[in-house]
Amino acid sequence: MREMTKTERKEIEFKVSEIMRSAVSSEYSRYILEQEDDVTGNTFMEDVIKNVVETSAWEDEGYYNDDDIRLAIGRELMARLGISI
Numbered sequence: 001m002r003e004m005t006k007t008e009r010k011e012i013e014f015k016v017s018e019i020m021r022s023a024v025s026s027e028y029s030r031y032i033l034e035q036e037d038d039v040t041g042n043t044f045m046e047d048v049i050k051n052v053v054e055t056s057a058w059e060d061e062g063y064y065n066d067d068d069i070r071l072a073i074g075r076e077l078m079a080r081l082g083i084s085i
Contacts (some may be wrong), residue, residue, distance in 0.1 A: 002059050016048050033050055038081065044080070048072045
C-alpha cells in the first residue's frame, strides 16, 4: 500500500479545501470538512482523502486529479446523507 508523505497529504488537503471553497464558500467548507462521522470519528476531509486514494490511480501510479476529488466529495456526501443509488 502506497503511503502519502506529509507534503503529499498537505497538497491533497489543500486541493480538497479549494474545491469545497469554490462550491460552498470558505466559511461553510471549513465546517463541512471538519465535521466528524458519528460512527467512525473520521472527519469529512479524512474520508474524502481515503476515498480518493482508494478509487483513483494513486495506489498503482501515484497520482489523482481534481475530478477524482470531486467524485470522492460526492460519494462521501451521499454516504453521510444516507443516499444510495
